[in-house]
Amino acid sequence: xxxxxxxxxxxxxxxxxxxxxxxxxxxxxxxxxxxxxxxxxxxxxxxxxxxxxxxxxxxxxxxxxxxxxxxxxxxxxxxxxxxxxxxxxxxxxxxxxxxxxxxxxxxxxxxxxxxxxxxxxxxxxxxxxxxxxxxxxxxxxxxxxxxxxxxxxxxxxxxxxxxxxxxxxxxxxxxxxxxxxxxxxxxxxxxxxxxxxxxxxxxxxxxxxxxxxxxxxxxxxxxxxxxxxxxxxxxxxxxxxxxxxxxxxxxxxxxxxxxxxxxxxxxxxxxxxxxxxxxxxxxxxxxxxxxxxxxxxxxxxxxxx
Amino acid sequence: xxxxxxxxxxxxxxxxxxxxxxxxxxxxxxxxxxxxxxxxxxxxxxxxxxxxxxxxxxxxxxxxxxxxxxxxxxxxxxxxxxxxxxxxxxxxxxxxxxxxxxxxxxxxxxxxxxxxxxxxxxxxxxxxxxxxxxxxxxxxxxxxxxxxxxxxxxxxxxxxxxxxxxxxxxxxxxxxxxxxxxxxxxxxxxxxxxxxxxxxxxxxxxxxxxxxxxxxxxxxxxxxxxxxxxxxxxxxxxxxxxxxxxxxxxxxxxxxxxxxxxxxxxxxxxxxxxxxxxxxxxxxxxxxxxxxxxxxxxxxxxxxxxxxxxxxxxxxxxxxxxxxxxxxxxxxxxxxxxxxxxxxxxxxxxxxxxxxxxxxxxxxxxxxxxxxxxxxxxxxxxxxxxxxxxxxxxxxxxxxxxxxxxxxxxxxxxxxxxxxxxxxxxxxxxxxxxxxxxxxxxxxxxxxxxxxxxxxxxxxxxxxxxxxxxxxxxxxxxxxxxxxxxxxxxxxxxxxxxxxxxxxxxxxxxxxxxxxxxxxxxxxxxxxxxxxxxxxxxxxxxxxxxxxxxxxxxxxxxxxxxxxxxxxxxxxxxxxxxxxxxxxxxxxxxxxxxxxxxxxxxxxxxxxxxxxxxxxxxxxxxxxxxxxxxxxxxxxxxxxxxxxxxxxxxxxxxxxxxxxx
Numbered sequence: 001x002x003x004x005x006x007x008x009x010x011x012x013x014x015x016x017x018x019x020x021x022x023x024x025x026x027x028x029x030x031x032x033x034x035x036x037x038x039x040x041x042x043x044x045x046x047x048x049x050x051x052x053x054x055x056x057x058x059x060x061x062x063x064x065x066x067x068x069x070x071x072x073x074x075x076x077x078x079x080x081x082x083x084x085x086x087x088x089x090x091x092x093x094x095x096x097x098x099x100x101x102x103x104x105x106x107x108x109x110x111x112x113x114x115x116x117x118x119x120x121x122x123x124x125x126x127x128x129x130x131x132x133x134x135x136x137x138x139x140x141x142x143x144x145x146x147x148x149x150x151x152x153x154x155x156x157x158x159x160x161x162x163x164x165x166x167x168x169x170x171x172x173x174x175x176x177x178x179x180x181x182x183x184x185x186x187x188x189x190x191x192x193x194x195x196x197x198x199x200x201x202x203x204x205x206x207x208x209x210x211x212x213x214x215x216x217x218x219x220x221x222x223x224x225x226x227x228x229x230x231x232x233x234x235x236x237x238x239x240x241x242x243x244x245x246x247x248x249x250x251x252x253x254x255x256x257x258x259x260x261x262x263x264x265x266x267x268x269x270x271x272x273x274x275x276x277x278x279x280x281x282x283x284x285x286x287x288x289x290x291x292x293x294x295x296x297x298x299x300x301x302x303x304x305x
Numbered sequence: 306x307x308x309x310x311x312x313x314x315x316x317x318x319x320x321x322x323x324x325x326x327x328x329x330x331x332x333x334x335x336x337x338x339x340x341x342x343x344x345x346x347x348x349x350x351x352x353x354x355x356x357x358x359x360x361x362x363x364x365x366x367x368x369x370x371x372x373x374x375x376x377x378x379x380x381x382x383x384x385x386x387x388x389x390x391x392x393x394x395x396x397x398x399x400x401x402x403x404x405x406x407x408x409x410x411x412x413x414x415x416x417x418x419x420x421x422x423x424x425x426x427x428x429x430x431x432x433x434x435x436x437x438x439x440x441x442x443x444x445x446x447x448x449x450x451x452x453x454x455x456x457x458x459x460x461x462x463x464x465x466x467x468x469x470x471x472x473x474x475x476x477x478x479x480x481x482x483x484x485x486x487x488x489x490x491x492x493x494x495x496x497x498x499x500x501x502x503x504x505x506x507x508x509x510x511x512x513x514x515x516x517x518x519x520x521x522x523x524x525x526x527x528x529x530x531x532x533x534x535x536x537x538x539x540x541x542x543x544x545x546x547x548x549x550x551x552x553x554x555x556x557x558x559x560x561x562x563x564x565x566x567x568x569x570x571x572x573x574x575x576x577x578x579x580x581x582x583x584x585x586x587x588x589x590x591x592x593x594x595x596x597x598x599x600x601x602x603x604x605x606x607x608x609x610x611x612x613x614x615x616x617x618x619x620x621x622x623x624x625x626x627x628x629x630x631x632x633x634x635x636x637x638x639x640x641x642x643x644x645x646x647x648x649x650x651x652x653x654x655x656x657x658x659x660x661x662x663x664x665x666x667x668x669x670x671x672x673x674x675x676x677x678x679x680x681x682x683x684x685x686x687x688x689x690x691x692x693x694x695x696x697x698x699x700x701x702x703x704x705x706x707x708x709x710x711x712x713x714x715x716x717x718x719x720x721x722x723x724x725x726x727x728x729x730x731x732x733x734x735x736x737x738x739x740x741x742x743x744x745x746x747x748x749x750x751x752x753x754x755x756x757x758x759x760x761x762x763x764x765x766x767x768x769x770x771x772x773x774x775x776x777x778x779x780x781x782x783x784x785x786x787x788x789x790x791x792x793x794x795x796x797x798x799x800x801x802x803x804x805x806x807x808x809x810x811x812x813x814x815x816x817x818x819x820x821x822x823x824x825x826x827x828x829x830x831x832x833x834x835x836x837x838x839x840x841x842x843x844x845x846x847x848x849x850x851x852x853x854x855x856x857x858x859x860x861x862x863x864x865x866x867x868x869x870x871x872x873x874x875x876x877x878x879x880x881x882x883x884x885x886x887x888x889x890x891x892x893x894x895x896x897x898x899x900x901x902x903x904x905x906x907x908x909x910x911x912x913x914x915x916x917x918x919x920x921x922x923x924x925x926x927x928x929x930x931x932x933x934x935x936x937x938x939x940x941x942x943x944x945x946x947x948x949x950x951x952x953x954x955x956x957x958x959x960x961x962x963x964x965x966x
Contacts (some may be wrong), residue, residue, distance in 0.1 A: 051849035055856040057757050059679045061690070064839055071835035075827060091823035092816070093713045097700060100709075100739070101831070104699040107743055114751030114870075116856045117677070122756075122870020129747055130878040133740030140736035144719050144729055153716035201859045211857050215849075216842050279882060290733070297725055 007085035010252045011077060015230035016041060017256045018263075025264025044219045052215035057117040065112030066213060066220040072105035073224040073231075080234050081159050083241050083251035090156035095143045098155070098231070099136070102187070105224060106132050113209040120201045124208035127275075131193065131205070134282045135186050141289040142179045145172065145296050146239070155235075162242040170243045172296040177239040179289045181259060184232035186282060188225055190263055193281065195272040203275060233259035317420060322413045326404055330397040333416040337393045337423050341386035344427050348379030348386075352797070362437055370434025370495060376804040377564070380643060380797075381430040381557050384650045385550050387779070389423040392546040395658050395776035398769060399542055402665055403455075415455055422448035422546065429554050435484035435494025442480065442554075446473040449551060452543040453535055465531075465538035472531040476521025483514040499565035508572050515562055516579065523555025525617065526587040527916045529610045533594075536606035537670060541661025544602060548609045549654035553646050556616055560642075563624055564805050574628035581621025581727060585734040588614025590916075592738045593883045596745035597912040599872050601660045601670045604749055605653065608696065611738060612649040616642045619711040622731050626714060627806060629723040636813035637714030639802040644795065645707035648787065651780040652695040652704065658777045659689040663753065666766040672752045672872040674762065679754040681766040686754045688777045693746045695784050698739055701828025703787035706795065709824070710817075711735065744879060752872040759866060789828055792821040873910065880912070887912040 020037040027034020036042075054062065076098045078088040091097075110129050113121040147153050149169060150161040186193050189206025201208050210221050237255035244250065273281055320332045351357045351374040359372040374382065396419065400412060425448055428441035450473075453466040488494040491501045502511060521528045532552070536544040559580065566573050591610030598604040623638025662685045663678065664670050679686035691702070698704035712735065718728030758764060768774075787794040799813050858864045880887075893907035938949070 048845075051851055052846060053852045053854055056853050057677070057856050059686075059755070061679070061755070063842075064835070067835045067838035067842065068831075071831055071838055074834060075831050089823065089827060091827075092820045093709055093716065094823075096709055096712045096716070097824065097827065099736075100698065100700050100705055103697075103739065103743060104694075104831075107694070107697060107699060107747060110743075110747045111751060111755065114747065115755040117756030117866065117869050118856045118858065118864075119868050119870050120859050121856075122751075122875065125747065125751065126870060126875045126878060129744040129875075133737070133744050133879070136736045136740035137733045140732050141729070144716065144732055147716050147720045148725065151720040153713065153720060211859070216845060220838065220842075279878065293729060297729075300722075 003086050004088045006248075007082050008078065008088050010082045010085070010248060011080060011230055011234065014082075014234060014252055014255050015077070015226040018229050018233060018260045019226060021256055021260025022264045022267070025261050026268050029264065029268040040222070044222050047214075047219035047222070048216055050215040052217060055116050055212050058112075058115045058212070062112050062115045062212075063217070065108040065115075066217040066224075068108035069105045070220040070224040070227075072101045072108070073227040076101040076105075077227045077231055079155055080231050081156050081238070082234055082255075083159065083238055083246050083248045085248045087156050090154050092152075092154050092157075094154045094156075095147070095158075096140075096153070099139055099143070102228065102231075103132065103136070105228075109209055109221070112213075116212045118211065120204075120208050121211055123202070124205055127205045127278075128209060131186055131278065131282055134279065134286065135183055138179060138282075138286040138289040139183055141286075141293050142176055142183070145176050145289070145293045148293070148296055148300060149173075159238050159242075159246075162238070162246065168299055169296065172292055172299060173239045173243055175288075175292045175295075177236040177258075179285060179292060180232050180236035180239065181262060182285050184229060184236070184259060185263070185266070186285070187232065188229050191267045192270060192273045193278050195267075198272070203272075229259065230255070318417050321416050321420070322410075324413075326409050326412065329409075329413055329416050330393070330400065333420050334393045334397075336420045337389050340420075340424055340427060341390050344382040344386045347374045348382040351375055351379040352800070359431065362434075365436070368493065370432065370437050372428070372431045372437065373433050374431055376801045377557070377560060378430045380647070380801045381550075381553065382427060384553065384647055385423065385426050385430070387783070388546055388549045388650050388654050389426075391654060391658070391776045391779040392542045393419060394779075395545070395661065395773055396540075396542045398773035398776075399540060399661055399665060414451060418448045418451035419543075419546075422452060422551070426551060426554060430557055433496050435488065438496075439477070439480060439484065443477060445551065445554070446470070446477065449543070449547055452547075453539040455540045455543065456538070459538070462538040465534040469531045469535045472521060472528070476518045476528070479514050479518035479521070483511060483518055486511055486514065496561050496565065499562065503566055503569055503572060508566075508569075509575070512562060512566075512576055512579075516559065516583075519555040519558035519562075520583070521555070523552050523559070523613050524587075524591075524610045525555075525583050525613060526590050526610070527919075529587065529591065529613075530914060530917045532610055533598075533603045533606040533914065536609075536657075537600055537602040541602070541657050541664060544605070545654035545657035545661075548606065548657060549650040552609060552613065553650060556613065556620075556642075556646055559617070559620065560639075560805060563620060566624075567627070567805075567807050570628045573624050577621050577624025577626075577628055578727070579621075580617050581625060581731060584614045584617025584619075584621050585730065586614070587611070588618060588738045589734060590614075590886065592741045592745060593879065593886055594912070594914055596741055596748065596876050596879050597883070597887060599672050599911075601663065601672055601749060601753065602657070603670075604672075604745060605656055605660060608742065608745065609649070609653055611742065612645065612653070612696075615708065615711070615735065615738065616645050616649070618642075618731050618735060619645060619707075619714070622711065622714050622718065622728065623806065625724050625727050626718055629718075631717065631721060631723045632806075632812055633816060634714045634717050634721075634723060635806045636799065636802055636816075637710050637717065639806050640795065640798045640813065640817075641707050641710030641712075641714060643801055643805075644710060644787075644798045645704075647798070648695070648703045648707050648784075651783050651787075652692045655688065655777055655780040655784070656692040656696065658773070659685050659692060662769045662773060662777075665769065667762055669762075672749065674760045675753045676756045676759040676866065676869065677754070677763055678758075678766060681763060682754075682768050684768055684774050685777075688774070688781055689750065689754065691781050691784060693750045695788065697743045697746050699743075700824075701788050701831050703784045703791075703794075706787060706791040706821075706824070708735065708739065709820075710795070713820070741879065744876065748872050748875045752875065756869050757866040759869065759871070789825060789832075791824055791828075792818065795821055886915055888915050888918055889913070 019040045079094045081087040110125040113125040146158050150158040152158050194205040233255040237251045241251040317336045324332045356375045361371045425441045425444035432438045450470050456462045484494045491498040524532045595607035619638045619642030623635045626634025695702040695704045698708040715728040715732050890911045892909040896903045
């Protein structure tokens with residue numbers, strides 16, 4: 001039980017710190033002093049204290065949606081182990097449950113965006129739905145690769161088995177980690193797919209869906225975003241940790257650093273894609289995860305022969 | 306036996322025709338309720354005692370056959386009974402609007418056909434022999450044909466109904482051929498004879514013939530083209546029962562075949578591949594086309610095709626896994642497919658009922674005329690939301706449970722090294738389907754119920770009568786039950802799956818039980834946490850300023866409701882990827898990019914299935930070409946016609962002299 005609590009606490013730490021690391025990395029690369037490490041938490045605390053403005057067009061669905069968004073992400077969050085620790089919840093096949101919970105949260109936000117009747121938010125919803133649909137196979141294949149190596153279909157079992165893996169699979173595991181990081185870029189709306197700092201609604205994807213949220217609702221959406229980031233980065237970090245040092249004290253900082261720094265660097269160095277390029281970008285990731293799976297399959301076959 | 310059945314049938318029909326206009330529905334309801342109660346009690350008996358034999362029929366064609374209920378039939382009997390009760394209750398409210406428009410005779414015919422459809426579907430899943438099966442199958446086709454023709458004064462309806470009738474009879478011919486083949490080789494046309502057939506004849510042709518016959522009904526690619534035509538034309542409750550259960554009789558046939566092949570590993574493997582592949586293509590094709598549609602019922606029809614694809618993927622993976630020696634994969638696949646059959650009958654009938662509510666108020670099913678209906682029809686909106694979440698296979702509702710079972714089967718295939726590549730192909734297909742179905746149904750729900758109205762008709766809409774709401778609530782209750790208590794709902798399904806696959810179901814129960822109960826807790830946790838968050842938020846906002854205002858227009862102040870994102874624009878991104886699957890028909894002209902001050906434009910686009918034109922187009926052209934030649938003979942001169950007759954007679958004479966005729 002203690003291990004499970006430690007696991008959850010570590011996950012929370014990871015979730016809270018990633019955005020800070022991103023901001024620090026960006027500031028460092030741009031030669032700015034930058035905002036404090038915990039600024040994003042202060043911002044959310046401020047939002048939690050505020051009132052709200054609701055559009056007259058919206059229905060009750062608009063008010064429930066942020067709760068579903070956060071609630072689903074929160075439950076998904078509890079299934080993820082940090083390296084050799086045990087997650088709070090686990091069952092056979094929970095990798096599918098987690099993927100579909102994330103889809104549930106996405107659906108809630110899409111419906112809320114359509115509820116406002118704004119054309120901009122419609123645009124964001126359409127893009128989010130399309131990208132979500134395209135990225136789903138990549139996510140499933142990355143998970144199938146893990147299942148192929150470890151012979152299980154729940155996160156806890158997969159990573160419990162992972163320590164006995166053959167070192168030949170190193171390259172594949174690193175690529176799985178890469179795929180998960182890119183999936184995180186897409187799911188959380190980061191450069192190069194989407195730019196969270198853009199000021200033009202026409203080109204927004206994720207941010208434009210939240211235009212009409214304010215106060216507590218907005219805070220919930222931010223928190224859910226952190227949780228989602230943490231889910232993907234921990235899985236990616238676990239895959240890398242399998243190769244080097246499979247312990248929680250290695251995986252947790254790795255999760256924060258890998259995703260935080262990579263997002264920070266990418267956001268500092270390159271511009272976002274043209275919108276029409278995004279689909280190609282996502283399909284490339286799908287193709288890549290298929291490739292990773294195939295290589296993994298061939299390697300496994302060779303080892304057994 | 307025959308005599309009693311005929312007398313009862315005649316009495317019911319006579320009662321429906323004789324009853325006063327407003328009470329016809331109650332006669333039909335009574336008949337269907339009796340049939341449903343009988344069917345459910347038979348199903349329960351079959352569950353307890355194994356197979357229940359009802360009657361032996363001496364058929365003129367294939368000899369003795371019998372009506373029997375086994376575990377597989379009992380599952381389908383349950384599904385049929387449940388949906389048909391909801392359907393007939395819904396029909397009352399729906400038909401009410403047409404009572405003055407159509408003659409009493411017309412209404413009676415409609416209810417008679419509805420009762421016939423229900424009874425014939427029950428007979429289909431009970432008859433174990435070729436003749437009685439084909440008889441019931443044909444009865445089912447004709448009854449549904451009459452049901453589709455309800456609004457026969459509309460041109461599209463007649464066209465769709467004829468299209469349906471022709472396609473169904475092509476399928477019927479294949480089934481006749483299949484049973485005839487079976488009879489010729491084994492001397493019996495019973496389903497149980499298939500086992501013998503497969504022992505010594507080349508098995509694949511028979512399977513393909515049957516698969517085409519059943520696939521025509523189920524809507525397997527490329528035989529699905531009747532579905533998106535027939536459903537928008539039929540009344541909503543008819544669409545519900547046809548899409549919810551009638552097309553499942555095709556699935557039933559496929560399962561029966563697979564049951565017969567079960568012990569022949571090699572054959573099972575190749576058949577599993579056929580089923581899996583057609584499931585993948587059907588599912589992906591269906592879901593992409595669904596996302597493209599701008600008509601509520603056409604979207605739902607394509608989504609039925611997609612769900613048939615999902616069911617076939619489950620069956621295919623089960624067959625492949627079972628052939629490869631894994632009982633667990635077999636159990637997962639079959640139980641997933643069977644549960645998905647049940648689930649789809651629930652949420653699809655519910656969605657079609659809701660579409661009927663909208664149609665009866667808006668008098669159209671074009672999505673882009675709607676918007677903001679949730680404010681005028683709140684209960685329909687809530688029920689439709691449940692259906693939407695369920696059909697998107699999102700937790701914690703029932704669609705997820707069945708897809709999870711199929712996924713577990715596939716992931717087991719991957720992790721245990723059984724047929725990894727096929728499992729991976731199925732995983733990719735199922736996840737792509739899962740992603741795009743969210744796009745399709747958020748489009749449907751968002752365009753119809755959310756946002757602001759796109760036409761003035763929306764303001765005149767109001768909630769429908771309570772009976773109809775009640776009818777929709779029946780499937781909704783089951784959806785919630787299966788979704789939130791999967792551990793209880795899956796248990797009977799595994800028993801049926803055991804009977805089908807012959808595998809030991811205790812493995813599956815042991816395997817599923819912890820998964821499903823944790824899933825149940827997790828589902829409740831999602832609901833409870835969401836509820837708590839909502840409660841906390843409402844509580845926190847009680848003492849704060851909560852204001853209302855217009856939607857943020859991003860600095861633009863002259864917004865109007867026509868500027869909203871339409872269903873068409875919502876799916877534009879996917880359209881760019883999947884252009885090659887469709888053929889667009891465009892009326893009018895879109896606004897040109899160079900047009901700085903646009904004038905009024907009429908623009909109507911319909912994305913037609915490419916298969917439709919592939920199958921339909923070439924033979925129309927061919928017929929035209931042949932006709933051109935034939936028309937040359939039609940000169941209008943009587944003397945030439947007499948010459949033709951003379952030539953014909955001489956030809957006959959010559960042929961008979963030469964002993965050729």
